[in-house]
Amino acid sequence: MLRITLNAEQRHFPKPLTVAELLRQLGKNPAQVAVEVNRCVVPRHEHESYWLRDGDVVEIVTLVGGGSGASAGETPPEDRPLKIGPFTFRSRLFTGTGKYASYELMRQCLAASGCEVTTVAVRRERLFDKEGKSLLDYLNLERLTILPNTAGCYSAEDAIRHARLARELLANLGNPGAQWVKLECLADPKTLLPDPIETLRATEQLVAEGFLVLVYTSDDPVLARRLKQAGAASVMPAGSPIGSGQGILNPNNIRICLEYLKDNDPDYPVIVDAGVGTASDVSVAMELGCDGVLLNTAIALAKDPLRMAWAVRYACEAGRLAYLAGRIPKRLYANASSPTEGLIHSSR
Structure with a gap:
């Protein structure tokens, strides 16, 4: 025995x-x-x-996992598409077209970002460069939906005028972007913060004229709710001032905006617009529960714009996956990830 x-x-x-x-x-x-x-x-x-x-x-x-759960598949779980009015998109990253060293670099970065929407401003100096090249020649209008913006407008009247011109231009091009506009009504050139009164006025008028209005605003939850009530198809709170690269300065206000805008309307699209400086800022916005992120300067003025385009693309996807997965609660003390069951008997 x-x-x-x-x-x-x-x-x-x-x-x-x-x-x-x-x-x-x-x-x-x-x-x-x-x-x-x-x-x-x-x-x-x-x-x-x-x-x-x-x-x-x-x-x-034997070996056990330092944690638990099923092994990951080769592709992430299916996510529902982003819907804004009649539009449906797989990518939740929107990009701009300004500040690039060349139109060719812009074209490469837009492709690398995976975006399906890009914004353009209706101004002569933005449509043609010093060599006479047209921005439109470098945009894949079959793949991209153009989102015209009213950048540089400081009154409701100017913004409405720009929106009407953009609709005419994109209708002539046969691009579905003729249906919508990204509304910006700025308060002053130093901060580029939105003027809340003019923004609300312009929103009401453009909605009345049949525009699908995506409106740039501050992270004020009360104003965000008023803009939605005025008919905005998407409210786009700023993470921080335009082009500042400061990221999401007030995540709590973004959370309240999301709460107000999605109350009894969980699919209402909320897109962070402005202030993004790098890939981690995109991920933070998405993990808060935002439906998308619009950025320009973070890519165009990066030391290596093409690499940054790829980085923000992956950050947007990662942040969205993390939000859907749900983060674990924050704890004061440690909680071992490796199982204690089957632990080898201690010598002490």
């Missing part, structure tokens, strides 16, 4: 056994375990010759 302690349990066997015979009786693959006898590791090449003795303490261990 062989009596041993096996993984902290008393076990009896009718006859002496080698380590190899013990593993066979237990149905264990020797390539997938390690064996210790009386606190000394028995190498695999000694399993056949190592005889167990009465009273031996045997540990058979």
Whole structure:
């Protein structure tokens, strides 16, 4: 009779056994375990010759995950598309077309970002460069939906005028972007913060004229709610001032905007617009629960714009996945990820 302690349990066997015979009786693959006898590791090449003795303490261990859960698939779980009015998009990253060193670099970065929407301003200096090249020649109008914006407008009247011109231009091009406009009514050129009164006035008028209005605003939750009530198809709170690269300065206000705008309307699209400086800022916005991010300067003025285009693309996808997955609660104390069940008996 062989009596041993096996993984902290008393076990009896009718006859002496080698380590190899013990593993066979237990149905264990020797390539997938390690064996210790009386606190000394028995190498695999000694399993056949190592005889167990009465009273031996045997540990058979294997590897377990440092955590739990099913193995990941090759592709992430399916997500619903982003819907804004009649538009449906797979990408939740919107890009701008300004500040690039060349139109060719812009074209490459837009492709790398995976965006399906890009914004343009209706101004002569934005449509043609000093060499007479047209911005439109570098935009894939079959793949991209153009989102005209009213950048540089400081009154409701100017913004409405720009929106009407943009609709005419895009209708002539046959681009579906003729249906909508990204509304900007700025308060002053130093901060480029929106003028709340003029923004609300312009929203009401453009909605009345049949525009699908995506409106740039501050992170004021009360104003955000008023703009939605005025008919805005999407409210776009700023993370921080335009082009500042400061990221999401007030995540709590963004959270309240989301709460107000999505109350009894969970699919209402909320898109962070302005202030993004790098990929992590995009991820933060998406993890807050925003439906998308619009950026320009973060890519165009990066040291390597093409790399940054790829970075923000992945950050947008990662942030969205993290939001849908749900983060774990924050804890004051540690909580071990490796299971304690099957822990090797301590020597103390």
